[in-house]
Each structure stands twice: as C-alpha cells, then as structure tokens.
Amino acid sequence: MAQLMSAILGHSVQIENLKFAIAENKLPHALIFSGPQSIGKKKVATALAQILICEDKNKTDKKMSEACGVCGSCLRVEKNQSENLKIISPDGAAIKADQVRDILDYLSLSNFGKNRVIIFDQAHLMNPTAANMLLKTLEEPNPNVYFVLIGPEISNFMTTIKSRSQVIRFSALTTDQLQSIKPNLPVWAYSCARGQVTQLDQLTSDDGQKLREESLMILEHFWSDGEFLTSEDWKKSVKDRESARQILNMWTTMIRDVLVLKTSAQKFIMNLDQSVRLKKLFQISTEKISDFATALLQADRDLAGNGDTVLIFESLWVKYARS
Numbered sequence: 001m002a003q004l005m006s007a008i009l010g011h012s013v014q015i016e017n018l019k020f021a022i023a024e025n026k027l028p029h030a031l032i033f034s035g036p037q038s039i040g041k042k043k044v045a046t047a048l049a050q051i052l053i054c055e056d057k058n059k060t061d062k063k064m065s066e067a068c069g070v071c072g073s074c075l076r077v078e079k080n081q082s083e084n085l086k087i088i089s090p091d092g093a094a095i096k097a098d099q100v101r102d103i104l105d106y107l108s109l110s111n112f113g114k115n116r117v118i119i120f121d122q123a124h125l126m127n128p129t130a131a132n133m134l135l136k137t138l139e140e141p142n143p144n145v146y147f148v149l150i151g152p153e154i155s156n157f158m159t160t161i162k163s164r165s166q167v168i169r170f171s172a173l174t175t176d177q178l179q180s181i182k183p184n185l186p187v188w189a190y191s192c193a194r195g196q197v198t199q200l201d202q203l204t205s206d207d208g209q210k211l212r213e214e215s216l217m218i219l220e221h222f223w224s225d226g227e228f229l230t231s232e233d234w235k236k237s238v239k240d241r242e243s244a245r246q247i248l249n250m251w252t253t254m255i256r257d258v259l260v261l262k263t264s265a266q267k268f269i270m271n272l273d274q275s276v277r278l279k280k281l282f283q284i285s286t287e288k289i290s291d292f293a294t295a296l297l298q299a300d301r302d303l304a305g306n307g308d309t310v311l312i313f314e315s316l317w318v319k320y321a322r323s
C-alpha cells in the first residue's frame, strides 16, 4: 500500500497547491506540468491521479486531498492497472492523432460518475492534428475528467493548448533531494547531475564514468596539443552526435569549474574529484576561458541542430586554443 504523493521528494509548493485546489474543489481540468526532464513530474501527476481516483468510502471532506493508499482503486493506480488512468507517451517521435482519437473514444464511454485522469507524457511532442483534436475537450471538459500535460519549457507547448490549461512549473531537484532519492553516490555526480535523476544515473553508470574521463582527456588535449586538428582519436569520440553532446555537456561543467577555481572557493566546484587536473588549465586567461564557456553554449545549439560534430569541435579549437 502506498499513498504515492507522500513518497515524492521535493516539489512541496506545487503539491500543496494541487492539494489545496482539490480540497476547495477548484482543481482545473487541464493542467500543464512544465519543467526540466527527469525530476518527478510524472510521479506527481500519477500521485494526483491516485487522489482523484481513490474510492475510500469513509472519506471526510477534510481528507479529500489525500489518497487512502489502500482501496482497490489506489492499488490499481500504483500498479498502473487502473481503468480510470491513461498515460499516453509519444508513439515514435510524436503523440499522434490516432492516440488522441483513442482517448476521446474512451472518454465517450460512461464511467458512472467516477473520475478519470489522462496524462500526456512529453505532451509538447503532440503533433498539431492531435493537439487540435484535443482542444475542444480541453475547452469543455467533462466534470469527471482531468488532463495533465507534461513537458519541458512552457514555450514548447502550442499556444492554443497553453491558453486552455493551467500551468504548474516545476524546478530541478536540489543536491540534497537527489541524495535522498539515490544515496551513496560520489559527491561530484550529485553536483554535475543538474537536479535530474536520469542524468545522475547516466553519470554514475560505467559508460557514463568512461565518457567523463574521456571528456576530460580530450579537453586537456584540446588546450595543450598544437596538433589537435590532425589527431584522429578525439574525432572517433565525437562522431556520434549524442556522445558529442554529452562530451560538450561535461566540458561545460569542467570549464565552469576552472572559472570558479580561479575566482572563488573550491567547495563550489562541480567536478570536485578532478580539481587537480582542472587546475592545470589555469594558464589560460580568465577572459579566454569565459569566452570559451559562452562559445560552448552556442556549440551545444549547433550540435542539437544538424552541424557536423567534428567540425564544431575543430572550429572551437581554431578560435580558442590555437596559439
């Protein structure tokens, strides 16, 4: 048995606001949960569904904003077997019209006044046809139906969807919260994870640790080797776009650390275990390091687009590291 909401770490303001709205019988029928990936938005949405679907007959008005955690309905939500909760994820690269049509068909069947909750995960990937099909239902919702649309930045949602929904913004988790969710990992991993649980998993996996070491080696090589352009080793590592992005992502934290180490206390650095190697980059002027940090942001945007991955690293070298 479990009350899903009480097991969630962080997001207390958002949770209290949702509970208050339920207790006051003012919960909007269309909600957007926006914020960074992998911080627990879907967990909050599922826990919210459990509260709405709970059928504890002894509920007093006061208890409306809690799930009992033990009734059949609560248990089915927990096991993802509830007939009153549908979680829709992208089919391939998008949430498609067929998926929305299935949901509208499902909602057209009577449910004898019980609450139903529809969660669209990565709802910003809903294609325009699918979104347009959903608009009317969002506008005139059935009193027992609640939609939760989950996605990153609110700007990624279609305006027509936004204007019919109430937006609840979520923030990245703190280092302490990450530590409670996944204890006993290296300190650097918590600070480099940017408040995201999957990022923490990725960084501490065998592949993640290897990639981090590789990133630091390439960075050292980048700043010290006059023949960097003709060397082939690093090119193999950045050939794959996803690896190139991860390497660049690590570089961003490492370069930030070099700047921090130059200007303030060691305790603020993210890659604490690598401070000795990072200090070797001190010879580079603060101004150059700072410009390079800005250039990495642009390089990340280029990598996210169609830019040639090797060429992006080569131009960075030519611009910043060639003496």
Ligand SMILES: [Zn+2]
Binding pocket: 053, 054, 055, 056, 067, 068, 069, 070, 071, 072, 073, 074
């Ligand atoms: Zn219950």
